[in-house]
Amino acid sequence: QKEVEQNSGPLSVPEGAIASLNCTYSDRGSQSFFWYRQYSGKSPELIMSIYSNGDKEDGRFTAQLNKASQYVSLLIRDSQPSDSATYLCKNSGGSNYKLTFGKGTLLTVNP
């Protein structure tokens, strides 16, 4: 089993809708979770980090962490065409210290 699994996508949503991106992980000892956004032809940029169970909101972005179920999600409210990108999740810490990225989910927001 891969350490980090993301919903495969691609995901297409209309402008103004909520985009939901999900990620599951296998290492129960994982301490930190991150969401990165990567525009085509660009390098990944960190957009959200979450360390404890529950929700963390930053503008239109909400990260949700459920350690018991071993999943982390990213919600993008009022999606904009500029949100169209590949979103990567990552965990770190845990028993096997490794900076593991998921394969990414391509999100397209249609005007």
Place this chain on the structure above:
Amino acid sequence: SAVISQKPSRDICQRGTSLTIQCQVDSQVTMMFWYRQQPGQSLTLIATANQGSEATYESGFVIDKFPISRPNLTFSTLTVSNMSPEDSSIYLCSVSQGGNEQFFGPGTRLTVL
């Protein structure tokens, strides 16, 4: 966040040659990493560059093919040796402080003919 620069930004190389990619950070960082990303694919970690000691390579990557240097806490190089077309990819330098948040350089786009 750290400001990371990479040189060159892109290159076209002949089969059998080697290319050294430089990564410079504007502040001292604990950890530096080298990733490869092929078109439409996710990030693949090549190795962790350790300051003052040999790099730690991931499965499938070896020092002879990807020698790495890290002479100090702000600089690292990755060499792609004896290149073949399969080495065509984007190579990304990344840094982290304490293994938490991670930041990426702009990448080096390598094409091997």
